[in-house]
Amino acid sequence: MLYGNEALSEIGILDGINEIIATTETRGRINAAPLGIIKDGDSLYVRLFLGTHTYENVLTRGWFVANITHDAWLFAETALEDLPDDYFVRSDDGLPLLKDAEAWGLFKCEAFASDIIIAKVELVKGMAIRRDFRACNRGANLVLEAAVAATRYMALRTDSYFEELMKMQRIINRCGGPREREAMDRLMERIDSFSHKR
Numbered sequence: 187m188l189y190g191n192e193a194l195s196e197i198g199i200l201d202g203i204n205e206i207i208a209t210t211e212t213r214g215r216i217n218a219a220p221l222g223i224i225k226d227g228d229s230l231y232v233r234l235f236l237g238t239h240t241y242e243n244v245l246t247r248g249w250f251v252a253n254i255t256h257d258a259w260l261f262a263e264t265a266l267e268d269l270p271d272d273y274f275v276r277s278d279d280g281l282p283l284l285k286d287a288e289a290w291g292l293f294k295c296e297a298f299a300s301d302i303i304i305a306k307v308e309l310v311k312g313m314a315i316r317r318d319f320r321a322c323n324r325g326a327n328l329v330l331e332a333a334v335a336a337t338r339y340m341a342l343r344t345d346s347y348f349e350e351l352m353k354m355q356r357i358i359n360r361c362g363g364p365r366e367r368e369a370m371d372r373l374m375e376r377i378d379s380f381s382h383k384r
């Protein structure tokens with residue numbers, strides 16, 4: 187087990203915006219959603235937008251688990267949907283973790299209610315499970331971008347996000363593997379079911 191902010195790099199949290207999947211919990215129900223942990227030198231914080239389960243859970247419980255994974259499919263899936271229970275496991279002391287996380291970290295977060303929470307966070311403890319490596323894939327990176335655009339499109343219904351998504355889908359189809367293509371198809375299906383634009 188690793189402890190404290192000194193161990194951030196051991197679990198893959200580096201300078202810049204670290205895209206992780208946050209698991210949180212209320213009343214025994216586990217929630218997973220993408221979240222950016224921003225590291226700027228010694229400063230470490232998150233921006234949480236009102237209206238999400240993650241916001242509510244962090245506000246009430248004061249912690250989240252950062253699951254570090256390369257799997258773009260999981261980002262796309264958790265951006266718009268809940269995951270079934272079999273995607274999660276519990277740590278020895280009961281923390282909700284993504285089964286396929288490559289590393290995880292429990293972050294303490296002192297949050298206060300407002301439209302947007304910008305909260306300092308601190309690594310309490312964490313663990314590197316497997317050091318995965320792979321070549322960069324433009325398709326996988328774009329699935330993350332597409333998941334961001336999809337959440338914004340769902341919230342704001344701005345046409346430009348939809349056009350961006352169509353453009354990203356073409357590149358994902360060319361550069362991604364089957365998992366990235368499936369992730370993108372599922373994002374577009376979900377958007378479709380909320381809109382009749384296509």
Ligand SMILES: Cc1cc2nc3c(=O)[nH]c(=O)nc-3n(C[C@H](O)[C@H](O)[C@H](O)COP(=O)(O)O)c2cc1C
Nearest residue numbers: 219220221222233234235238239240265333334337
């Ligand atoms: C790559 C990525 C990064 C994101 N980062 C944040 C973030 O830093 N803060 C935030 O409030 N929402 C962020 N989001 C949007 C939330 O994940 C999204 O609103 C999600 O639906 C919230 O789910 P929940 O209601 O289960 O918490 C991000 C989405 C993606 C795809």
